[in-house]
Amino acid sequence: MTEPVEEYLDQLLLTLSGPPRQVRHTLAEVEAHLHDAVADAIAAGLSEQQAQLKAVRRIGSAHAVAGRTALFTRPTAAIARRTVLAGSLVAGVALIALGVSSATAWGLAVLRGGRFIEAPWPRLRPADQQGRLPPGQVQQVVEDLAERGNGEGQVALTGQQVGASTRYPGREPLSVREAGRRLMRRRSRTDGPRSGQVSRPHPLLRRRLRGQAAVSSRRTLAGNTVRCAGPWRMRPPSSA
Amino acid sequence: MNAEKLKGNLDMLLLSVLASGPGHGYSIISGLREHSGGAFDLAEGTVYPALHRLEGTGLLDSGWEVVAGRRRRIYRLTPAGQEALADQTRQWRAFSGSVAMVICGAS
Numbered sequence: 316m317t318e319p320v321e322e323y324l325d326q327l328l329l330t331l332s333g334p335p336r337q338v339r340h341t342l343a344e345v346e347a348h349l350h351d352a353v354a355d356a357i358a359a360g361l362s363e364q365q366a367q368l369k370a371v372r373r374i375g376s377a378h379a380v381a382g383r384t385a386l387f388t389r390p391t392a393a394i395a396r397r398t399v400l401a402g403s404l405v406a407g408v409a410l411i412a413l414g415v416s417s418a419t420a421w422g423l424a425v426l427r428g429g430r431f432i433e434a435p436w437p438r439l440r441p442a443d444q445q446g447r448l449p450p451g452q453v454q455q456v457v458e459d460l461a462e463r464g465n466g467e468g469q470v471a472l473t474g475q476q477v478g479a480s481t482r483y484p485g486r487e488p489l490s491v492r493e494a495g496r497r498l499m500r501r502r503s504r505t506d507g508p509r510s511g512q513v514s515r516p517h518p519l520l521r522r523r524l525r526g527q528a529a530v531s532s533r534r535t536l537a538g539n540t541v542r543c544a545g546p547w548r549m550r551p552p553s554s555a
Numbered sequence: 556m557n558a559e560k561l562k563g564n565l566d567m568l569l570l571s572v573l574a575s576g577p578g579h580g581y582s583i584i585s586g587l588r589e590h591s592g593g594a595f596d597l598a599e600g601t602v603y604p605a606l607h608r609l610e611g612t613g614l615l616d617s618g619w620e621v622v623a624g625r626r627r628r629i630y631r632l633t634p635a636g637q638e639a640l641a642d643q644t645r646q647w648r649a650f651s652g653s654v655a656m657v658i659c660g661a662s
Contacts, residue, residue: 341603345580347579348584374598374599375598380601
C-alpha cells in the first residue's frame, strides 16, 4: 500500500531550499497540516488511504508550498550540494584506492625488485622456416617463469608437477624447469607438429607471454599479440 | 471564486482570520473556508508561503506549541500586523463601496 503523505513529504524535502532550520520548520508544519487533514477526512468517513490522497490533493504541489515555480526549484541548492558531496566522496575513494595500489606496488618492488612491476621479458625471436624455435628459447622462457613466479605461469607449472607426481608416484618429483619444458612441448591436437618442434604452449603460458611481451617492448597490446602469436602458432610448412 | 482575485487579497484575508486569535496553518485555512461559506477554497499549500512572507515583513509572529498532542507552528498578529490589517480593511471598504456604487448606478 502506498503512503501518499510520506511520499509528498519526501518530495517536499527535495523541493525546499534555504537555511536548514527554515526547511525543518516548513516540513514539520506541513506534516502537521497533512495529519490534521487526514484525521478530518477519516472522521468524515473516508478510509485511511482515501483520506491521505485527499489531503495531498488539497494541499497542492510541493512547489506551491515551497513558494516557487518548478522552473526555479530544480535543481535546488540542496540537490546541488548533495551532488557535490557525492562527487567528492567518489573522488576521495578513488584517491584512497590509488594510494593503496601505489603503496602495494612500492612494497612489492621493495620485496621483489623492479622486475616484478616492470616484468621485462627476454626478447622473443621468431621461429625459422620449419617452425623451430631458436635454441635456448624454451629454456629462457621456463627459467624466467620459475624465477619470477608469476601467477598464471606458476599455476601451470605447479599443475604439471602435481600431475607428474600423481601419474608416477614412485619417481623423483618433477623439477620446475622440467615441468616448464614439458608444458612448452605439449602438442596441440590440431596443429600436429613434427617431433621435436615446439607447438602451441599451454594457454596459461601463452597468455602470459603476450602480456609480458607487450610490457617489455612498450608497444600496444594488440600489436604485440599479433607479433608474438606467430612463433607459438607455427606449423610445419607441409601442413600449412 | 477566481484564484487570481483571491490571491490579490490573500494577505488581508489571512490577517483578518488571525485578528480573531492565534492559530496554526490548518486552522487558518479552515477558518478562511468556513467564514467565506466555502467560497475561498484555495490550494492549501499556497497559504504557507504567504504566512512566511507576512512573518518576514513583521506583520505576523510565530512560535511552536503542542496542540492536541501535535507540535504546531502558531501564528499571531503583531502590532504592525494589526495596523496593516486596519489600513487594508479601510482601503478595501472604500474600493468595494466604489465598485458597488458603480454597479448599482449602472444597473
